[in-house]
Amino acid sequence: MTGGNSGAVLITAPRVTTAGVHGRTPAPHPGGSATADVRPPPSPYSPQGHAFQELKSQSDFHALLVRLHRPVRHSGVGSMTRITRWFLAGLTFTLSACGAGGPEAEAPTSSLPSTEARRGDLEAALGALPGARVMGVHGDGVPLLIQGALGSTGRPIPGASAWQAHALLEPTLRRVLPAFxxxxxxxxxxxxxxxxxGHTHVRYQQVKAGLPVVHEELILHLDAQGQVYAANGTARDGEPVxxxxxxxxxAAREAALAASPRGSTAEAPREVFVRPSLDAALVRAFEVxxxxxxxxxxxxxxHVFIGAxxxxxxxxxxxxxxxxDRKVCSVGGPTKGWCRLEGQLETGDSTLDKTYDNLGLFHDCFLQNFSRDSYNGTGGQLPAKVHYGNSYANAYWDGTTMVCGDGDGVYLGPACEDPDIVVHELGHAVTDVTSRLVYSGESGALSESLSDIFAATCSSWATGTWSTGPAVWQIGELAWTPGATGDALRYMDDPAQDGESVDHLFDLISGTDVHYGSGVPNLAFALLSKGGTHPRGKTTVNVPGIGVEDAARIFYYANANLFTPNTPLYAAKAATRQAAQLLGYSTAIQDAVDAAWLAVGVGEPGPTPGGCVPLPNNATVSMIFGPAGSKRYYCFDVPANTPSTVTISGGTGDVDLYTRFGLQPTLSAYGCRPYKTGNNETCALAAQATDGRQWILLNGYTAYSGVTLSVSY
Structure with a gap:
């Protein structure tokens, strides 16, 4: 096959090599050559046949977009599309000096867009932090987590306030902040x-032009001696005001009320900046x-945000x-007005008394396993209201109190008689005073999942053996459909069993109810606890089980100390691995955390439509996987007159490496394509006369997993 966009399905005659009968003849390399094994292509009628399908027309391109994008439904915003967050995992790199690579002729260059050239500021900022490791990036290339010797307060700071710690951290901040x-x-x-x-975590609120940037925080992490060993968060800028x-x-207040149920009231608006979605630009708005x-x-x-x-x-x-410190009161029915306080005898109202017992389960479980005294960590009273409403089929935490309905007797019985529901709702109370996860989108799904995780943890702990049996992963089974047995509100180890929850990130479109979106992190936690593979075969990652006790400790620590309000799932992955590391778990357990997230499709943020995942010099991306026919795009910016090298290695299956300078490669237009059997391929790329972008395409010849990508110049 020759270069050019012929658009044909590529099928070539087989030839015999020393390795046996193969079938793909490597295409010529423009201006260069490469040795390669060749092997027969999949049948065009097989599931892998589409791996060679080139884009023949605009309609083909549209079909590709349909495969890569999911609809987005933002409340009050309308519809748009976003690319599904792909595949990647374990993005880790250490900044060092440029290296040399061998020559490889490339496609014609194109000028780098000014927005892409801005990535140089991140390179410079990270270069000022010698030895720092970036553990993941946002879609715009800004780090989400940096590790290393980032600075010091000069002494331990026990008892310091946030402002006192800040005074000692200012020199460190001046070095770290430019990286964000x-x-x-x-x-x-x-x-x-x-x-x-004994570690200290100092949280910073992002501001812009004197206004708060809501939901966006940066955290500096210090050890007991005052050494700053990490920084993470979703706070980032570089945008015009x-x-x-x-x-x-x-007018904003009136608009918020118009979009709310009749009879609602509104507080005075405040002017803020907000990101409507994870990768959206900042918007000036009024928060009502x-x-x-x-x-x-x-x-x-x-909280209603009205565009200014x-x-x-x-x-x-x-x-x-x-x-x-429990206080359970009846607000309806024949026992209306009855209350049971800490240490008092049973009242005879079974719902009130069981709720009281379940509050005790929450308290004891968190105290013994996480050294946390009540939801606020300081022994706060655990208040609850039962018999709320008329056959009200729900329960919720309203910011100060548990509110429990008696259910309709068909779909739900008395909600707070079920320990899962009580622990779940009080789990929200814990999150409200720790990470303060925003109850919307991926952070909302994560918030819901953490509450399910806490419910499963306390259920497992209460068995006395840290069970991983089926009942642990059923959430709300005692209250759900009281007339039926064996079913549950949610199933953490097989989320799709409830008919609504999603179990892979590809299926988590914006607008998905946070309860159903919780299925993705729920399954990651269940797999990490008991081990195994995706219950519906959506990935082939085999997760080593580490037990509920250790998995819960990792997720709790991440929520309490590492998550920020707008944490997306790919950042949760990085934070839970960081938590495992800080808690002293082995590399094998840290890798198990990664594997659990990979099994549900969560890695680093994927490219924006028509874009790529930006990589800095000397980056290594590990544990990449994808199905047959999948296309993963990466890129890195190379200075003029500098050769570079791109390598893939390891793993199972078969993925092919393509590169191109200045333009996105395709299966027929590229600068280098080794085209070998297996996953060990290298492109040694020639220096170019101008600064520019090297593009990388990983094309799944067959399904593959565990592949490592390395780039350097």
Whole structure:
């Protein structure tokens, strides 16, 4: 086959090599050559046949987009599309000097867009942190987690306030913040936490032009001696300041009320910046807190973000999360007004008394396993209201109190008689005072999942043997459909069993209910606990089981100390591995954490449509996997007159390496393609006369997994 966009399905005659009968003849390399094995292509009628399908027309391109994109449904925003977050895992690199690579002729160059040239600022910022390791990046290339000797307070800081710690951390901040495209004026110390390891975590709120950037935080992590060993978060900038507001605060308040149930009330708006989605640009908006009641009877307390330019709703989040100083009161039925306080005898109201017992289970489970005294860590009272509403089939944490309905007797019985539901809702209370995860999108799915994880953890702990049996992974089975047996509200080890939950990141489209989206991290936790592979074969990753006790400790630590409010799932993956490392777990267990996330499709953020995952010099991406016919795009920026090298190695299956300078490669237009059997391929790329971008395509000839990609110049 020769170069050019012929668009034909590539089928060549087989030839005999010393390795046996193969069938793919390597295409000529423009201006160069490469030795390669060849092997027969899959039948065009087989499941792998589409691996060779080139784009023949605009309609073919549209079909490709349909495969790669999912619809996005933002409340109040409308529809758009986004590329599914792909595949990657274990992005780890250490910054060092440029190396040399052998020559390989390349396709014609093209000028680098100015937006891409800006990645040089990140290279420079990271270069000022010798030995720092970037453990993952956002879709725009900004790190999400940096590890290394980043600085020091000069002494231990026990008892310091956030502002006192900040005063000692300012020199470190000046070095670290540019790696996130931030400066000292872009962050304010918010709060300080100390964990059971003696480590300190200082959280910073992002600000811009004097206004808060809601949901975006940066955390500096210090050991007991005051050494800063990591920084992570979703706070990042480098964007122009959005235009001034064109609507008034009162107009924003009216717009928020118009989009809320009748009878709602609204607090005074405040002007902020917000990202409507994970990779969206910052938007100037008015945040309006609306309170009231939904049509289903659940209390409502929403944060409604109204665009300051046009008055459109750009984002809506909720403070209400549905379903041992105890106080349980009846607010309905014949026992209305009855309360049972800590240490008091049973009341005879079975729902009230069982709720009381389940609050005790939560308290004791968290105290013994996480050294956490109540939801707030300081012995806060555990209040609950039972018999809420009229046959109200739900339970929720409203920010201060557990609220429990008696159910409709068909789909749900008395909610808080089920320990899973009580622990789940109080798990939200824990999250509210630790990571403060936003109850929307991926962070909302993560919040829901953490509450399920805590419920499963306490269920397993209560057995006395840390069981991983089926009952542990059934959530709400005692209250759900009281007239039936063997079913549950959710199934953590097989989320799709409930008919609604998703079990792979490819299926988690924006707009998915956070309860159903929780299936992705739920399955990751279940696999990490008991081991195994995806229950429906969506991946082939075999996860080593480490037990519920250790898995729970890792996820709890990540939530308490590493997650920030807008944490997406790919950042949760990096944070849980970091938690395992900090807690002293072996590399094998850290790798098991990675494998659990990979099994549900969670890795680093994938490329934006038509884009690539940007890599810095000397980057190594490990544990890459994909199905037959899949295409993974990476890229890295190379200075003029500098050769570079791209290598893939290891793993199972068969993936092919393609590169191209300045343009995205295709299966017929590329600069280098070794085209070998297996996964060990190298492109030694010639120096170019101008600065530019090397593109990389990994094309799944067959399904593959465990592959490592390395780039250097």
């Amino acid at each position: 495209r931030l400066t000292s004026k872009d962050v304010l110390p918010q709060r300080i936490q100390r964990d059971e390891l 959005p235009d001034p507001a064109r609507i008034s605060a009162e 807190v609306v309170s009231g009641q939904r049509e289903d009877g659940m209390a409502l307390r929403d 330019q046009d008055g459109a709703q750009v984002l809506r989040t909720s403070d209400i999360h549905a379903a041992r």
